[in-house]
Amino acid sequence: MIRINYLVDKVHLYHERYIKTFTSELNLNHMKNKMIISTCLVLGLFVWACGGSDSEQQQNVASTETEEPARKDDKKGIGSIKNVELTHPLNQTMVGDGEKVYNLKCSACHRLTKEKLVGPGWKEVTHRRKPEWIMNFSTNAEEMLSKDATAMALLEECLVRMPNQNLTEADSRNVLEFMRSNDGEK
Numbered sequence: 001m002i003r004i005n006y007l008v009d010k011v012h013l014y015h016e017r018y019i020k021t022f023t024s025e026l027n028l029n030h031m032k033n034k035m036i037i038s039t040c041l042v043l044g045l046f047v048w049a050c051g052g053s054d055s056e057q058q059q060n061v062a063s064t065e066t067e068e069p070a071r072k073d074d075k076k077g078i079g080s081i082k083n084v085e086l087t088h089p090l091n092q093t094m095v096g097d098g099e100k101v102y103n104l105k106c107s108a109c110h111r112l113t114k115e116k117l118v119g120p121g122w123k124e125v126t127h128r129r130k131p132e133w134i135m136n137f138s139t140n141a142e143e144m145l146s147k148d149a150t151a152m153a154l155l156e157e158c159l160v161r162m163p164n165q166n167l168t169e170a171d172s173r174n175v176l177e178f179m180r181s182n183d184g185e186k
C-alpha cells in the first residue's frame with residue numbers, strides 16, 4: 001500500500017503540472033477532468049495490486065502441495081501386523097487349527113479353489129498378497145476396506161463388505177498357514 005500511495009502522489013503531481021500548462025483557460029472543466037483522470041488511475045492501480053497478490057497466493061498454495069509427500073503403500077495393509085516370519089516347512093498343527101477356523105468362519109464366503117463365492121476363492125491368495133496383508137485383512141477388514149487401495153479395489157469387484165471376523169492374531173496366523181498349505185507349500 002505504501003508503494004501505491006507513493007505512486008498515486010506522483011501521478012497527482014504530474015497531473016497538477018499537466019493541468020496548469022494545458023487547461024489554464026479551461027478552469028471550468030478543471031475539476032471535472034481531474035476527477036475523471038484520477039479515478040481511472042486509482043482504479044487501474046487497484047486492479048494491478050490485486051492481480052499481483054493473487055498470483056503470489058497461487059504460488060504459495062502450489063509450493064505447500066509439493067512439500068507434502070504421499071504415503072507410500074508397502075502392500076502390507078493396515079492394522080497391528082507389521083512383520084510376519086514365515087516358517088519352512090509348514091507347521092502342520094497350525095495348518096490343522098487354521099482349517100478349523102476356515103470351516104467355522106470363512107467357508108460360507110470363500111472357496112479353496114479360484115472360484116468366487118461371496119468373496120474371492122483362496123487359491124493363490126498367498127501369491128497375490130503379502131502375509132502381513134492377509135493377516136491384517138483377516139483381523140481388520142472394516143478399516144482396510146475404507147483405507148487400503150488393494151482392499152478397496154477388491155470391494156469394487158465383489159460389492160459386499162467382508163465383515164470383521166473377530167479373529168485373534170493367533171487364529172489369523174493359523175489361517176495363513178492353512179492358506180499356504182492350500183497353495184501347495186510343504
Ligand code: HEC
Nearest residue numbers: 105106109118119120134138154155158159160161162165
Ligand atoms: C460374509 C462373507 C465373508 C466371510 C464370512 C469371510 N469373508 Fe473374507 N472376503 C469377503 C469378501 C466379499 C471379500 C472381498 C473384499 C470385500 O468386498 O469386502 C473378502 C476378501 C478376503 C480376503 C482377500 C482375498 C484376496 O483375494 O485378496 C481375505 C484374505 C479374506 N477375505 C479372509 C477371510 C477370512 C480369514 C475369513 C474367516 C475368518 C473370511 N475372510 C470370512 C467375504 C467374506
